[in-house]
Amino acid sequence: xxxxxxxxxxxxxxxxxxxxxxxxxxxxxxxxxxxxxxxxxxxxxxxxxxxxxxxxxxxxxxxxxxxxxxxxxxxxxxxxxxxxxxxxxxxxxxxxxxxxxxxxxxxxxxxxxxxxxxxxxxxxxxxxxxxxxxxxxxxxxxxxxxxxxxxxxxxxxxxxxxxxxxxxxxxxxxxxxxxxxxxxxxxxxxxxxxxxxxxxxxxxxxxxxxxxxxxxxxxxxxxxxxxxxxxxxxxxxxxxxxxxxxxxxxxxxxxxxxxxxxxxxxxxxxxxxxxxxxxxxxxxxxxxxxxxxxxxxxxxxxxxxxxxxxxxxxxxxxxxxxxxxxxxxxxxxxxxxxxxxxxxxxxxxxxxxxxxxxxxxxxxxxxxxxxxxxxxxxxxxxxxxxxxxxxxxxxxxxxxxxxxxxxxxxxxxxxxxxxxxxxxxxxxxxxxxxxxxxxxxxxxxxxxxxxxxxxxxxxxxxxxxxxxxxxxxxx
Amino acid sequence: xxxxxxxxxxxxxxxxxxxxxxxxxxxxxxxxxxxxxxxxxxxxxxxxxxxxxxxxxxxxxxxxxxxxxxxxxxxxxxxxxxxxxxxxxxxxxxxxxxxxxxxxxxxxxxxxxxxxxxxxxxxxxxxxxxxxxxxxxxxxxxxxxxxxxxxxxxxxxxxxxxxxxxxxxxxxxxxxxxxxxxxxxxxxxxxxxxxxxxxxxxxxxxxxxxxxxxxxxxxxxxxxxxxxxxxxxxxxxxxxxxxxxxxxxxxxxxxxxxxxxxxxxxxxxxxxxxxxxxxxxxxxxxxxxxxxxxxxxxxxxxxxxxxxxxxxxxxxxxxxxxxxxxxxxxxxxxxxxxxxxxxxxxxxxxxxxxxxxxxxxxxxxxxxxxxxxxxxxxxxxxxxxxxxxxxxxxxxxxxxxxxxxxxxxxxxxxxxxxxxxxxxxxxxxxxxxxxxxxxxxxxxxxxxxxxxxxxxxxxxxxxxxxxxxxxxxxx
Numbered sequence: 013x014x015x016x017x018x019x020x021x022x023x024x025x026x027x028x029x030x031x032x033x034x035x036x037x038x039x040x041x042x043x044x045x046x047x048x049x050x051x052x053x054x055x056x057x058x059x060x061x062x063x064x065x066x067x068x069x070x071x072x073x074x075x076x077x078x079x080x081x082x083x084x085x086x087x088x089x090x091x092x093x094x095x096x097x098x099x100x101x102x103x104x105x106x107x108x109x110x111x112x113x114x115x116x117x118x119x120x121x122x123x124x125x126x127x128x129x130x131x132x133x134x135x136x137x138x139x140x141x142x143x144x145x146x147x148x149x150x151x152x153x154x155x156x157x158x159x160x161x162x163x164x165x166x167x168x169x170x171x172x173x174x175x176x177x178x179x180x181x182x183x184x185x186x187x188x189x190x191x192x193x194x195x196x197x198x199x200x201x202x203x204x205x206x207x208x209x210x211x212x213x214x215x216x217x218x219x220x221x222x223x224x225x226x227x228x229x230x231x232x233x234x235x236x237x238x239x240x241x242x243x244x245x246x247x248x249x250x251x252x253x254x255x256x257x258x259x260x261x262x263x264x265x266x267x268x269x270x271x272x273x274x275x276x277x278x279x280x281x282x283x284x285x286x287x288x289x290x291x292x293x294x295x296x297x298x299x300x301x302x303x304x305x306x307x308x309x310x311x312x313x314x315x316x317x318x319x320x321x322x323x324x325x326x327x328x329x330x331x332x333x334x335x336x337x338x339x340x341x342x343x344x345x346x347x348x349x350x351x352x353x354x355x356x357x358x359x360x361x362x363x364x365x366x367x368x369x370x371x372x373x374x375x376x377x378x379x380x381x382x383x384x385x386x387x388x389x390x391x392x393x394x395x396x397x398x399x400x401x402x403x404x405x406x407x408x409x410x411x412x413x414x415x416x417x418x419x420x421x422x423x424x425x426x427x428x429x430x431x432x433x434x435x436x437x438x439x440x441x442x443x444x445x446x447x448x449x450x451x452x453x454x455x456x457x458x459x460x461x462x463x464x465x466x467x468x469x470x471x472x473x474x475x476x477x478x479x480x481x482x483x484x485x486x487x
Numbered sequence: 488x489x490x491x492x493x494x495x496x497x498x499x500x501x502x503x504x505x506x507x508x509x510x511x512x513x514x515x516x517x518x519x520x521x522x523x524x525x526x527x528x529x530x531x532x533x534x535x536x537x538x539x540x541x542x543x544x545x546x547x548x549x550x551x552x553x554x555x556x557x558x559x560x561x562x563x564x565x566x567x568x569x570x571x572x573x574x575x576x577x578x579x580x581x582x583x584x585x586x587x588x589x590x591x592x593x594x595x596x597x598x599x600x601x602x603x604x605x606x607x608x609x610x611x612x613x614x615x616x617x618x619x620x621x622x623x624x625x626x627x628x629x630x631x632x633x634x635x636x637x638x639x640x641x642x643x644x645x646x647x648x649x650x651x652x653x654x655x656x657x658x659x660x661x662x663x664x665x666x667x668x669x670x671x672x673x674x675x676x677x678x679x680x681x682x683x684x685x686x687x688x689x690x691x692x693x694x695x696x697x698x699x700x701x702x703x704x705x706x707x708x709x710x711x712x713x714x715x716x717x718x719x720x721x722x723x724x725x726x727x728x729x730x731x732x733x734x735x736x737x738x739x740x741x742x743x744x745x746x747x748x749x750x751x752x753x754x755x756x757x758x759x760x761x762x763x764x765x766x767x768x769x770x771x772x773x774x775x776x777x778x779x780x781x782x783x784x785x786x787x788x789x790x791x792x793x794x795x796x797x798x799x800x801x802x803x804x805x806x807x808x809x810x811x812x813x814x815x816x817x818x819x820x821x822x823x824x825x826x827x828x829x830x831x832x833x834x835x836x837x838x839x840x841x842x843x844x845x846x847x848x849x850x851x852x853x854x855x856x857x858x859x860x861x862x863x864x865x866x867x868x869x870x871x872x873x874x875x876x877x878x879x880x881x882x883x884x885x886x887x888x889x890x891x892x893x894x895x896x897x898x899x900x901x902x903x904x905x906x907x908x909x910x911x912x913x914x915x916x917x918x919x920x921x922x923x924x925x926x927x928x929x930x931x932x933x934x935x936x937x938x939x940x941x942x943x944x945x946x947x948x949x950x951x952x953x954x955x956x957x958x959x960x961x962x
Contacts, residue, residue, distance in 0.1 A: 116871065455676070
């Protein structure tokens with residue numbers, strides 16, 4: 013097997029040394045570790061096809077990996093097949109920007125292109141690629157598509173799914189499905205593409221993509237708003253949607269408990285209110301047109317809300333520095349939380365109209381069942397995504413007999429609170445190996461059954477990233 | 488069977504009289520006619536479920552129909568199953584607007600709601616539903632989703648697919664897949680929804696939908712531009728995309744040959760140029776913000792293009808009346824063509840960057856093979872959709888021995904010209920029963936095979952709108 017793989021990808025494309033393989037066997041936070049025969053790194057789609065066909069013939073699982081920046085262990089190689097530990101398939105050598113089509117607004121790229129490199133290429137074409145997240149310096153396009161990545165731009169541009177205009181996929185039998193025409197309109201039958209977006213590598217290997225570019229929006233405006241509660245935030249959002257909805261680039265709701273931690277642990281942040289608001293909203297508008305008076309729009313909407321008592325206070329940034337200061341506070345959340353203690357972060361989404369009720373319900377659950385926790389809310393309110401956090405002090409944590417069981421208990425309680433509102437337990441992070449049991453527990457049984465059938469259709473041997481997404485063997 | 492159906496839907500929901508059934512057996516242009524046992528019109532999702540389950544048990548085909556406004560015979564009931572002519576399933580009695588959620592920007596509706604009624608409901612919620620097409624007074628939501636309808640708003644808002652936030656579907660065995668949570672972010676496995684969008688009723692019956700609303704854009708600006716050729720139009724679009732891309736609501740390219748017909752047959756149109764331009768561009772920008780100076784943006788971009796010789800002339804509308812006059816000319820195209828002769832209209836799409844080359848290639852094919860035709864171009868350039876038209880005089884047409892064979896010859900020639908650019912032969916009209924052979928001829932064989940497998944997975948008896956989309960029996 014190894015020699016056959018070497019014949020396909022060459023010495024440069026094969027890692028078999030245990031020490032060199034080590035980083036590929038764990039997630040980046042090193043919480044979970046698997047094993048594999050080797051790490052194979054094809055340099056072309058044809059090589060990926062040959063590798064996958066060989067694995068199909070040998071009955072070896074294929075564990076695809078991009079930048080290995082996921083949070084749900086979706087890239088940890090764990091075979092449950094006796095005697096077949098499988099191969100890690102890295103896309104990193106497929107890293108060409110194949111074409112930039114400015115008139116159509118499409119970049120065609122290899123799956124292994126790093127997101128940050130695509131950002132730069134888009135700017136060279138006078139456009140932007142509007143997917144932004146913390147790991148953009150190492151996350152790869154194929155992984156971002158396979159996990160339907162979200163990030164901060166979703167409120168305006170949608171998740172990765174909305175940015176994909178075409179895919180190139182190596183199917184489980186090694187055949188290549190090419191769908192890179194990049195047409196905006198094409199009504200000629202079933203849109204198979206969307207099955208692979210968010211499939212976490214369980215239906216095939218994405219080797220290339222046609223991605224939509226958008227105009228750059230150099231004109232921006234920023235506000236920090238103090239509101240009494242999440243319901244007031246939803247009302248303000250509704251008003252702003254009607255007045256300037258398509259300009260909204262961020263609408264982030266953060267609880268005082270969260271920003272208090274930031275102030276405690278991050279010395280250099282500048283919070284523009286003497287007292288941290290009970291609930292803060294950080295708002296960004298953007299336009300490609302320099303003459304659109306975005307600050308005036310914000311002042312008008314915020315002024316009306318102040319007058320009617322809908323909001324408590326608001327500050328519109330008057331300089332780029334002040335805007336940068338606002339966002340620096342927001343971006344300091346993760347670091348501050350790490351310094352504070354043990355935070356269990358949930359990735360729930362509900363409808364925006366249900367966000368306030370969900371937060372209240374989660375607060376109730378937390379107060380009743382986990383009184384040791386301080387609760388914090390970091391919410392992309394514009395798209396309904398609530399990162400609901402229970403923060404525990406290390407002292408309490410160290411007293412736990414079974415940490416994993418406790419985490420599961422907390423997670424299930426919050427997921428159940430979301431399910432009451434038809435919310436999801438995984439808005440943007442995916443399922444991976446971490447949440448397969450939650451998926452089985454919470455998914456509509458009919459949908460879960462159909463997912464199993466689709467898996468069996470595209471991957472009858474269950475060799476594509478087995479154990480990710482679906483727990484059960486396909487039917 | 489009929490009595491069982493009557494027991495499910497009642498007398499009001501069943502038509503068996505041949506005269507009353509007649510309108511349901513043909514397309515609205517009465518070009519093709521089928522037959523059916525009856526027309527059944529359930530009033531609830533549960534009734535649809537019971538009807539479909541009964542048909543599954545009896546082996547009777549189910550032919551769903553919405554407003555019956557399609558152009559590809561997708562709603563004509565034609566069974567190829569001996570002794571089982573099937574039932575027409577009309578969704579017209581499922582016509583409730585279930586809920587309007589302003590904060591989330593979602594309308595939840597029955598499949599039988601007429602598009603125009605949804606437009607009005609959206610306005611009541613202070614928003615718009617931005618899908619617009621000629622048949623909006625009778626086309627129904629379920630049919631519009633099943634055919635992934637396009638129309639004039641695609642350049643800004645995308646086709647119907649981009650406006651669907653959730654579906655309720657009765658599967659081929661009668662079970663109901665409910666996916667109406669309407670979440671903007673949900674990464675919990677395969678996105679099955681997209682299989683049913685554009686499936687033309689061949690995988691299941693859509694009974695309800697959650698649809699995205701957008702802000703209204705009362706501030707608009709309009710221009711009529713004269714350009715030398717399609718390449719100049721693409722250059723102007725590229726410049727405007729960079730300057731104000733997200734404001735573009737229409738970018739229509741029309742040949743002089745087309746507008747000359749309009750002037751010949753429609754007396755009341757006002758064309759603002761003394762001489763009709765070789766190629767006309769009609770441009771609309773729109774914003775929800777009244778203070779954004781859209782006319783100034785147009786004047787700036789057009790002024791720069793005039794100066795550099797990129798365009799020949801341009802008129803920015805200075806009144807609502809003048810803007811309405813512009814669009815009246817554009818909307819008179821279909822009527823004028825009907826009066827002129829026999830037009831074979833193609834629904835091709837290519838990348839915007841390939842539009843000029845495709846039009847040149849089609850012109851060459853037309854001149855060489857069909858010199859009797861005048862060619863006309865009506866192109867949604869912003870989304871690459873080219874309605875390429877060959878217009879024949881009735882005298883020539885009447886001399887043809889086999890009209891159908893001639894139409895097929897013309898269509899194949901133009902579709903082949905598009906295929907060179909990886910273009911599609913059906914951008915927005917769908918496949919229906921009209922283009923099944925073109926789909927089989929032109930689709931990537933691997934994609935076609937996978938479509939057959941998906942069909943067999945969801946509809947193993949081949950009872951859901953059989954004969955539409957796929958010619959072959961499922962595997």
